Amino acid sequence: MTTETTPVRPDPARTKGRKAGFVGLGNMGWPMAHNLAEAGFELVVHDAAPELSRRFAAEHPNATAATGPASFHGVPVVVTMLPNGVIVREVVLTWDGGIASALGPGAIVLDMSSSNPSDTLELGTALEAGGVHVVDAPVSGGVPRAVTGELSIMVGGRDEDVAAVQPELQVMGDAARQFRAGGPGSGHVxxxxxxxxxxxxxxxxxxxxxxxxxxxxxxxxxxxxxxxxxxxxxxxxxxxxxxxxxxxxxxxxxxxxxxxxxxxxxxxxxxxxxxxxxxxxxxxxxxxxxxxxxxxxxxxxxxxxxxxxxxxxx
Missing domain, CATH: 1.10.1040.10 (N-(1-d-carboxylethyl)-l-norvaline Dehydrogenase; domain 2)
Structure with missing residues (x-):
């Protein structure tokens, strides 16, 4: 017999008005970003298809479509939900100078894509000089659990960085389905x-x-x-x-x-x-x-x- 549990969610005081970036509004990314917006996050969104970003912003009053990397200035956490780690690296480091160029020390790239762990480690090394960190947190559960915010999440990264992104993670995936894999790259493994x-x-x-x-x-x-x-x-x-x-x-x-x-x-x-x-x-x-x-x-x-x-x- 299976027992359904009530999803563990963050305190609304930790999410309402909290700024975050979200890159990748595909089948999974759109409902994940939607749940963040519903939880009160102020989002800056970007997708390779600009019309998706504009439509998301039009449907969510607390979201804006990025016009370039500078739109992410001052954002403490940028979520990436992209096809692979090569594309993550391109968006973070090279897209018109890279999103990382707009992030301040202590900011975190929360990569929820299914990336190669070697790409994740290389990205982390590239971001070190600017004081930006990477948490890899790929997901499982498909579109249905993305919609309900009950994704299973496998998390790799430094303890302090993983703790810092809990408000985002607990909106997109129930804390009871969050699994701490280890250091950077281990979530993707x-x-x-x-x-x-x-x-x-x-x-x-x-x-x-x-x-x-x-x-x-x-x-x-x-x-x-x-x-x-x-x-x-x-x-x-x-x-x-x-x-x-x-x-x-x-x-x-x-x-x-x-x-x-x-x-x-x-x-x-x-x-x-x-x-x-x-x-x-x-x-x-x-x-x-x-x-x-x-x-x-x-x-x-x-x-x-x-x-x-x-x-x-x-």
Whole structure:
């Protein structure tokens, strides 16, 4: 039996009128920024698509669209929710001089993207001279939990910096789902490992459905059985039960992003000299899917790269 708990939220006195920046208003970033605005944060927002920034500002009276890095002057925390660490670095360091050029000593870049930990460490080193720090806090839970502000958050960074960004973190993700991974970069390591496990589970589930349907079983029955048995997982229940066997393919999470996270996990294992054959094979499978189905496809459609068997329910 599962027990639902009331989300732990910060004191409104710590959020109302608090300034923050938010960069990246995509499927995940928009609801995350919305929750900050609803909690009373005064936001400066930016997206590679300027119309998104302007629309967000138009819909949230306490938000303004950045016109350049100078718009972030005096902001103590800048949240980044971007596709990868290379783009984070570009926005923070090189976009028209970089957002970091407008930040004062003690400011924090709160990177909630799924970045490579090596990129995070390099960014932290680059920002040291200006007294700006990095907290890596990637998330899990998808768009539904981004909307409700109940994301799981894996946090890496210095203790004092992690403490400083708790008002932001506790609005976007319930404190009960916040996991302290360790020092800088460790949050991104933990996120990559989590997504590798999800991706490996997807591979196994897809194979089971292909074998079962080829034998003559109904994929809906297979998924229903798995979801009430020992094979049950988030992947079998939501990704396959809600999308692959219905043909919906609309989880909101792009295939390219999951393939990237799996590759990060494989790189970490290789750099540590770990014998991790499942990691390597999962990386290979998702690289196949990336090439065949494309990065913009919903990740629930990855199985199309590995088999021509139609997994939709009979």
């Amino acid at each position: 933990l996120k990559a490992l989590n997504n590798f496990v999800a991706a490996a589970t997807y591979c196994a589930t897809a194979e089971a459905l292909v074998v079962g349907k080829t034998f003559g079983l109904d994929t809906g029955v297979i998924v229903d059985t798995i979801n009430t048995s020992t094979g049950r997982s988030f992947v079998s229940e939501l990704v396959f039960g809600g999308h692959a066997v219905t043909g919906k393919y609309a989880t909101g999470f792009q295939l390219g992003l999951l393939a990237k996270d799996v590759h990060i996990a494989a790189d970490i294992a290789a750099s540590l000299g770990i014998d991790a054959p499942v990691t390597a094979l999962t990386d290979e499978r998702w690289a196949q899917a990336l090439s065949a189905v494309g990065p913009a496809a919903d990740h629930s459609a990855a199985h199309k790269a590995w088999s021509e068997v139609d997994l939709t329910r009979d």
